[in-house]
Amino acid sequence: MELRSSFIAATVIACSAVMLPAAPASAAPTRYEAESAPATCSGTIDTDHAGYSGTGFCNGANAVGAAAQFTVNATTSGTATVGIRFASGTTTARPADVIVNGSRVSATTFEGTGTWSSWSTKTLAVQVNAGSNTIGLSPTTAAGLPNVDYVEFEVTAGGSPGTGRLDDPNLQYYGRWNRSNSSFYTMGWAGGYVDARFTGSSIGVRQRNAIDLFYSIDGGSLRWRRNVSGNVTLATGLATGSHSVRIGYRERAGSYNGDAGFGGLILAGGGQTAPVARPQNLVEFIGDSITVGQPNADRPFVAYPWRAGEALGAGHTQVAEGGACLVSRDCVGMMDWFRRSTSRATTDDWNFSTYQATGVVINLGTNDVGHGVSAAQFQQGYVVLLERVRRAYPNAHIFAMQTFRNRYVPETRNAVAARTAAGDSKVHFVDTTGWINTTTDLVDAVHPSPTGHAKIAQRLAPILDQYL
Structure with missing residues (x-):
């Protein structure tokens, strides 16, 4: 069993909750709770860690083979996407076999999520039959599984096999990608990534120039x-069947000028891509170096936007850069640059029809003090940014976070209140008081450590989950 930890509920001051309309066209995945029959849990169904869905979660026994199993229904045979929501308060990853209809089909690893109340989602691709199927997670070490909340299951119907080239409709891009070059798409801002499903024994990626790639x-x-640059091999010797890959890059910052130019996938002979479903929700995070996750080496995926997005099972991206401000005064002011594909764009060039965020989280104000922005100027600028975000994303819930250094807090609240008074019922102020310990959770006087980011995500994700 895991070590127990407590959860302190986060506070949000907001207008009345207005639920987003159901996504049109594509059906949402089906959720199967770990505590509900015919799911089985080789352990106990517990309720002592906040943030779980339904009436509990599976706390598996610490033993090899202490499995959690779900019975799912597929409308047709084919490749299915399985999203596993889990939490692990340990620092050691927990490996497990993936067992479909009684046969081991692959292996996966559940990394630590920071605390037992911090939930994340692991996405797998498996082959299923039409009708009823069982999907099991069987630990291969005595540490057992993490706590398992539920799986979301979906067979991707329709679509055609793809080539892995840039314009392959099976490749799913998250973030602001410049597609003007037909040979290489370039990631703008930070936290962008590409998801794909493919067949074949190997997978690689084409890179234009040198970059740090994750x-x-x-x-x-x-x-x-x-x-790395050129043709980069990521994995070889893969088992027969369908596999998934996620690729992302370190953002350009300071003296680092890596080229996040993605040239498509390199598939094995006979390999193809397959359709992959996008999550129903996409959360865009607007901010500065704190949102980016600087100066932590493993950004963006140790930063709170990535952690919160993964915990929600949502797509996510960042419109953020170190040193960014709200107001454009000798710095990248997001009230203006929000409308651009990158901080290096010279015009408002981003096409918001490319994707629609269902949630937007803003964390700005830490840097404006150093640029002489008055309280009145900040409040006015914040109202402008909220108005522009609303025009860009008519149906999104917008969350204005209190800065962790408590700068411009009344002005941020007042900007939210002004938009609410103007009739926007989907704008919310997020009170972050007490979320992190500024003595132990920072790497310097400003920036959260990976542990600090995990704490922020733990508090933020349940707030977002109320509305998305």
Whole structure:
């Protein structure tokens, strides 16, 4: 069993909760709770860690083979996406076999999520039959499984096999990508990534120039390939069947000028891509170096935007840069640059029809003090940014976070109140008082450590979950 930890509920001051309309067109995945039959848990169904869905979660026994199993229904045979929501307060990853209809089909690893109340989602691709199927997670070490909350299951119907080239409709891009170059798409801002499903025994990626690249195969832990360019092999010797890959890059910052130019996937002979479903929700995070996750080496995936997005099972991206402000005064002012594909764009060039965020989280104000922005100027600028975000994303819930250094707090509240009074019922102020310990959770006087980011995500994700 895991070590127990307590959860302190986060506070949000907001207008009345207005639920987002159901997503049109594509059906949402089906959720199967770990505590509900015919699911089985080789352990206990517990309720002592906040943030779980339904009436409990599976706390598996600490033993090899102490499995959690779900019975799912597929409308047709084919490749299915399985999203596993879990929490692990340990620092040691917990490996497990993935067992479908009684046969081991692959292996996966559940990394630590920071605390037992911090939930994340692991996404796998498996082959299923039409009708009833069983999907089991069987630990391969005496540490057992993490706590398992539920799985979300979906068979991707329709679509065609793809080539892995840039314009392959099976590749799913998250973030602001410049697609003007037909040979290489370039990631703008920070926290962008590409998801894909493929067949074949190997997978690689084409890179234009040198970059620090991170990737994950079959939902495993994210790994780095530093300073790589050209044709980069990510994995070989993969088992027969379908696999998933996620690829992302370190953002340009300071003296680091890596080229986040993605040239498509390199598939094995006979390999193809397959359709992959996008999550129903996409959360965009607007901010500065804190949102980016600087100066932590494993940003963006140790930063609170990535952690919170993964905990929600949502797509996520960042419109953020170190040193950014709210107001454009000798710095990148997000009230203006929010409308651009990157901080290096010279015009408002971003096309908001490319994707629609269902949630937008703003964390700005830490840097404006150093640029002489008055309280009145900040409040006015914040109202302008909220108005522009609303025009860009008519149906999104917008969350204005209190800065962790408590700068411009009344002005941020007042800007939210002004928009609420103007009739926008989906704008919320997020009170972050007490979320982190400024003595132990920072790497310097300003920036959270990975532990600090985990604490922020733990408090933020349940707030977002109320509305998305």
